[in-house]
Amino acid sequence: xxxxxxxxxxxxxxxxxxxxxxxxxxxxxxxxxxxxxxxxxxxxxxxxxxxxxxxxxxxxxxxxxxxxxxxxxxxxxxxxxxxxxxxxxxxxxxxxxxxxxxxxxxxxxxxxxxxxxxxxxxxxxxxxxxxxxxxxxxxxxxxxxxxxxxxxxxxxxxxxxxxxxxxxxxxxxxxxxxxxxxxxxxxxxxxxxxxxxxxxxxxxxxxxxxxxxxxxxxxxxxxxxxxxxxxxxxxxxxxxxxxxxxxxx
Amino acid sequence: xxxxxxxxxxxxxxxxxxxxxxxxxxxxxxxxxxxxxxxxxxxxxxxxxxxxxxxxxxxxxxxxxxxxxxxxxxxxxxxxxxxxxxxxxxxxxxxxxxxxxxxxxxxxxxxxxxxxxxxxxxxxxxxxxxxxxxxxxxxxxxxxxxxxxxxxxxxxxxxxxxxxxxxxxxxxxxxxxxxxxxxxxxxxxxxxxxxxxxxxxxxxxxxxxxxxxxxxxxxxxxxxxxxxxxxxxxxxxxxxxxxxxxxxxxxxxxxxxxxxxxxxxxxxxxxxxxxxxxxxxxxxxxxxxxxxxxxxxxxxxxxxxxxxxxxxxxxxxxxxxxxxxxxxxxxxxxxxxxxxxxxxxxxxxxxxxxxxxxxxxxxxxxxxxxxxxxxxxxxxxxxxxxxxxxxxxxxxxxxxxxxxxxxxxxxxxxxxxxxxxxxxxxxxxxxxxxxxxxxxxxxxxxxxxxxxxxxxxxxxxxxxxxxxxxxxxxxxxxxxxxxxxxxxx
Ligand SMILES: Nc1ncnc2c1ncn2[C@@H]1O[C@H](COP(=O)(O)OP(=O)(O)OP(=O)(O)O)[C@@H](O)[C@H]1O
Ligand SMILES: [Mg+2]
Numbered sequence: 001x002x003x004x005x006x007x008x009x010x011x012x013x014x015x016x017x018x019x020x021x022x023x024x025x026x027x028x029x030x031x032x033x034x035x036x037x038x039x040x041x042x043x044x045x046x047x048x049x050x051x052x053x054x055x056x057x058x059x060x061x062x063x064x065x066x067x068x069x070x071x072x073x074x075x076x077x078x079x080x081x082x083x084x085x086x087x088x089x090x091x092x093x094x095x096x097x098x099x100x101x102x103x104x105x106x107x108x109x110x111x112x113x114x115x116x117x118x119x120x121x122x123x124x125x126x127x128x129x130x131x132x133x134x135x136x137x138x139x140x141x142x143x144x145x146x147x148x149x150x151x152x153x154x155x156x157x158x159x160x161x162x163x164x165x166x167x168x169x170x171x172x173x174x175x176x177x178x179x180x181x182x183x184x185x186x187x188x189x190x191x192x193x194x195x196x197x198x199x200x201x202x203x204x205x206x207x208x209x210x211x212x213x214x215x216x217x218x219x220x221x222x223x224x225x226x227x228x229x230x231x232x233x234x235x236x237x238x239x240x241x242x243x244x245x246x247x248x249x
Numbered sequence: 250x251x252x253x254x255x256x257x258x259x260x261x262x263x264x265x266x267x268x269x270x271x272x273x274x275x276x277x278x279x280x281x282x283x284x285x286x287x288x289x290x291x292x293x294x295x296x297x298x299x300x301x302x303x304x305x306x307x308x309x310x311x312x313x314x315x316x317x318x319x320x321x322x323x324x325x326x327x328x329x330x331x332x333x334x335x336x337x338x339x340x341x342x343x344x345x346x347x348x349x350x351x352x353x354x355x356x357x358x359x360x361x362x363x364x365x366x367x368x369x370x371x372x373x374x375x376x377x378x379x380x381x382x383x384x385x386x387x388x389x390x391x392x393x394x395x396x397x398x399x400x401x402x403x404x405x406x407x408x409x410x411x412x413x414x415x416x417x418x419x420x421x422x423x424x425x426x427x428x429x430x431x432x433x434x435x436x437x438x439x440x441x442x443x444x445x446x447x448x449x450x451x452x453x454x455x456x457x458x459x460x461x462x463x464x465x466x467x468x469x470x471x472x473x474x475x476x477x478x479x480x481x482x483x484x485x486x487x488x489x490x491x492x493x494x495x496x497x498x499x500x501x502x503x504x505x506x507x508x509x510x511x512x513x514x515x516x517x518x519x520x521x522x523x524x525x526x527x528x529x530x531x532x533x534x535x536x537x538x539x540x541x542x543x544x545x546x547x548x549x550x551x552x553x554x555x556x557x558x559x560x561x562x563x564x565x566x567x568x569x570x571x572x573x574x575x576x577x578x579x580x581x582x583x584x585x586x587x588x589x590x591x592x593x594x595x596x597x598x599x600x601x602x603x604x605x606x607x608x609x610x611x612x613x614x615x616x617x618x619x620x621x622x623x624x625x626x627x628x629x630x631x632x633x634x635x636x637x638x639x640x641x642x643x644x645x646x647x648x649x650x651x652x653x654x655x656x657x658x659x660x661x662x663x664x665x666x667x668x669x670x671x672x673x674x675x676x677x678x679x680x681x682x683x684x685x686x687x688x689x690x691x692x693x694x695x696x697x698x699x700x701x702x703x704x705x706x707x708x709x710x711x712x713x714x715x716x717x718x719x720x721x722x723x724x725x726x727x728x729x730x731x732x733x734x735x736x737x738x
Contacts, residue, residue: 055640083646093641097659106655107645152641159645 004031005064006163006194007052012061013218014047021047023218025061029163034195036205036226039215040241045198048215049167052196053085054078066162083111086156090168092148094140100127100151101136104158111159119158126154130184146177150184157188164188166197200245206230214238284489285332288356294329294336297355298322299343301432301700303457304516305361305481308697310532315697318519320453321359321481323512324378324503328483331499339607341687342431344411345593347372350486352597353604357483357496361451363413364482373493377480378500379509383417383470384455386440386448389463395447398471401425407436407445413478414449421472432696438705440465451481453513460517529711532698539694540715546612546683546690547676553616554676555669558623565628576624583621589682591618596686611683611690615676622672630665631657670727674720691715 007029014022021044029035037045050056052063054070063070065081073081095103104123108114114122127133130150140148149169156164166185170178182204189195189208199205205212205226212229214222214237222235233239288294298321300306306319317338329336339355346358350372361381364374385406387395395401403424408415410429418427428445430436437458440448447468450458455467472478483500485493503509529536564576583591595617596610605613634657642652684693695712699705 053644055643079646079648082644085644087641087644089637089641091637093635093637095638095641095656095660097656107647110648110651110655111646155645 005029006031006066007196008062008064009052010062010064012048012051012063013059014044014051014056015059021218022051022058025218025220027213027220027223029194029196031162031194032192033210034189034193034197034208036209036212037196037198037215038200038205038212038241038245043215044218045215046167049087049165049196049198052163052165053082053087055087079111083107083159084162086159086161086164088149088152088156088164088166088169090172092140092145092152092172094148094152094155096140099137099139100132100143103140103151104155107155108158122158123154126157127151129157129187130154131180144177145173146180149173149177149181153181153184153188163194163196166195166199168198168200170199170201202230202245214241216241282488282491284356284485284493285491285495288332288334288492292334294325294332294334294357295339295355296325296336297339297341297346297349297358298360299346300340301434301696302343302361302454303700304453304513305451306359307516307519307700309519310535315535315538319516320379320509320512321361323515324483324500324509325357325359327503327508328496328499331502332495339687341607342685343409344431345597345685345687347484348597350484352600353486354597354600356489356492357485359483361454361481362484363480364477364484365413365416366477368484371487373485373487373489375483375485375493375496376500376504377476377482378503380476380480381454382452382479383414383472383474384450384452385468385470386437386450386455386458386465387446387468388440388443389466391446392466395468397468398422401447404446405444406447406449407439408449409433409436414451417470417472417474417478418449421470432699434696434699434705437462437465438699441705457517529698529707532702532708535694535698536691536711536715538689539691539712540719542608542688542690542693543677543680543716544719546608546615546680546688547673549612550615550619550676550680551669551673553612554619554623554672557616557620558627561620561624562627562631565624566631580621580624583618584625588615588618588679589685592682592686607683607686607688610686611680611688615680615683619672619676623669626668626672627661627665630661630663630668633664634660667727667731670723670731673727674723677719677723678716 005028009025009027012022012025013020025048037048039045047056051058054063058071061071065085068081070078070081095106098106101120101123104126105116105119108119108122109116124133124136127136130153132147132150132154135143135147140151143151169185170181173181178201182201185195185197186204186208209226211223212226213220214229214233214235216237222229222233222238229238230242233242298306298317300308300317300319304319306317306321308315309318317340322338326336339349341349343360346360346362347368349355350358362368364377368374385398385401395404401422404422405426405428406418406422407428407430408418410431415427415429418425428439430439433450433454436445436448439445441464449470459465459467483496561576561580564572567573592611592614595614596605596607599605600610638656638660639652642656647656681690681692684690684696687693691712695708698708702708
């Protein structure tokens with residue numbers, strides 16, 4: 001089980017017009033693994049993550065998800081594969097026109113055709129997991145940032161995904177709320193969820209990540225176990241970058 | 250914008266131009282003269298007139314019913330009777346009368362029209378049925394200043410646009426400034442408020458005004474004119490010789506029996522009845538009818554405008570390039586041309602191919618116009634929904650349709666709703682333009698009341714208040730619902 005490859009990226013590259021944002025990226029994510037992606041702003045981290053579930057269409061290369069190359073499937077099929085990858089955004093992106101529980105129920109009911117009661121049951125269970133059951137019937141606008149992000153995680157989990165993608169889930173939060181979100185993510189990781197997390201939370205990366213990938217200028221310049229990469233980076237850019245974030249902490 | 254989309258837009262616009270051109274060509278194509286036969290077959294003689302020119306033609310309110318009366322109407326009645334057909338009267342701006350017969354909206358136009366050489370180039374005329382002569386109206390306070398036409402040198406003179414008086418004032422009064430307006434009622438008002446010094450007008454009309462308003466006086470024009478420039482004749486579409494000949498027989502009788510004297514006398518009687526009660530209450534049915542039509546047109550146009558708008562907006566988000574191009578061309582074209590021109594195009598232009606009644610034409614034109622604006626409102630509303638929302642929906646595996654239905658549209662609607670309300674409100678105001686093709690909306694009725702009562706300002710004020718009541722009530726109503734929607738979260 002631990003060795004089953006879920007996601008495999010080969011020679012992935014992405015251009016916006018004439019700018020190369022991702023250049024020949026390779027990587028493998030195995031079942032149950034937590035990968036943290038770090039790197040300076042503009043490195044292409046978000047673009048990379050969005051290429052994994054085809055929110056962004058790669059210019060060339062392959063994204064193999066459980067053996068299917070996502071870049072070659074048609075739109076309809078893509079929707080089916082996408083529902084098996086959850087995504088959590090920096091800006092939460094909850095649907096403001098629905099209550100918290102409606103946010104959680106929408107996709108299971110519309111995409112998986114789960115019954116109302118069942119969606120409600122799963123939804124409430126997941127809200128319990130992120131500690132927000134009592135907020136089920138309020139609108140997102142009345143929640144704090146940390147609470148909104150926890151709801152967003154629960155919403156992604158409601159589809160029972162095989163992989164969770166996180167794009168800087170805590171960087172839009174006030175410092176005092178970062179902890180509650182990381183705690184939920186850690187719990188997820190401990191339960192064996194496969195996760196790809198773009199983050200600058202070194203503490204989280206050190207404790208939870210199986211592997212850290214350092215990105216700069218559209219390349220993955222270094223991959224390694226967190227203790228190796230943070231304490232003894234080989235690449236000069238990585239050294240430089242890690243030195244800076246340690247100073248900032 | 251992508252290049253290919255641009256090309257499609259260009260092609261779209263070109264096609265439109267082509268269609269227009271073809272329509273125009275067909276309208277000019279000569280046909281065999283079956284004008285008389287057509288009228289007889291139909292059993293109806295359709296005349297068009299501009300009923301704001303007493304005593305030639307004007308509206309009266311008798312027993313709560315509005316009727317068009319006047320010398321010209323009596324002439325037309327006589328003609329219809331001699332042809333053994335029923336007379337149908339349509340009304341329209343003076344400017345549009347000749348266009349209306351050219352485009353087949355009516356068989357003949359009658360309205361104190363002088364058969365000048367220029368007009369003869371585009372329409373056929375009957376014999377002259379009445380020669381009134383030209384005169385000027387001036388303010389009574391100016392009688393000493395403007396004793397005769399010679400004193401008008403350098404004065405500001407008003408005349409109805411598109412009329413003979415307009416051209417004559419320009420040509421025959423040295424150094425004068427000539428101001429043109431659509432309605433003789435507006436001109437009289439301009440005169441009374443000293444915006445103009447004198448008003449060029451036909452003698453019988455001038456006499457009617459003087460009789461009804463002691464603050465006005467008439468002076469003779471002293472023009473030496475060709476009889477085609479003083480006489481009134483009936484206009485027909487070119488190539489209607491058979492009908493013209495038949496009508497001329499009636500005119501011969503009218504002249505022989507001096508029937509116009511009789512007609513003028515009875516018109517005068519109507520005018521007397523008419524001036525007894527000029528309070529606005531007396532005319533409330535006019536205003537009520539105007540409000541009714543204005544609301545009717547606005548409601549219908551809003552409904553179809555939203556339908557058209559939704560379709561256009563969907564086209565804009567379509568994957569098909571040509572659909573997008575078509576929607577863009579349409580929107581750009583409609584937004585780039587005045588509503589007034591669109592109204593006239595639907596009524597007169599499209600009317601060449603299929604004859605659409607004025608009210609329906611007005612509704613179509615206003616709906617088509619509103620559709621383009623509504624499309625932009627909807628598109629703007631949809632675009633205003635944050636990109637993160639669609640990405641979140643996509644990442645959850647929602648289909649495009651579900652994404653629109655559950656995520657995008659409910660949020661977009663919050664922005665769309667107030668803008669749609671504003672569109673509806675502005676339609677109430679803008680639809681007033683349909684009065685030019687004779688739809689009896691509030692503006693049209695307002696002009697009738699003004700012509701009828703010889704009171705220039707009060708009817709305007711009444712209409713203003715009525716428009717305000719309509720838009721204000723609607724604004725409050727919309728605000729109420731908007732507030733409710735906000736509470737719904
Ligand atoms: N839709 C787009 N069109 C054009 N350029 C884009 C687009 N999205 C991203 N880019 C560019 O691609 C590069 C990488 O962007 P990306 O958002 O992936 O960086 P990042 O590593 O996530 O940075 P940050 O830490 O600031 O989030 C940037 O130079 C950005 O300007
Ligand atoms: Mg980013």
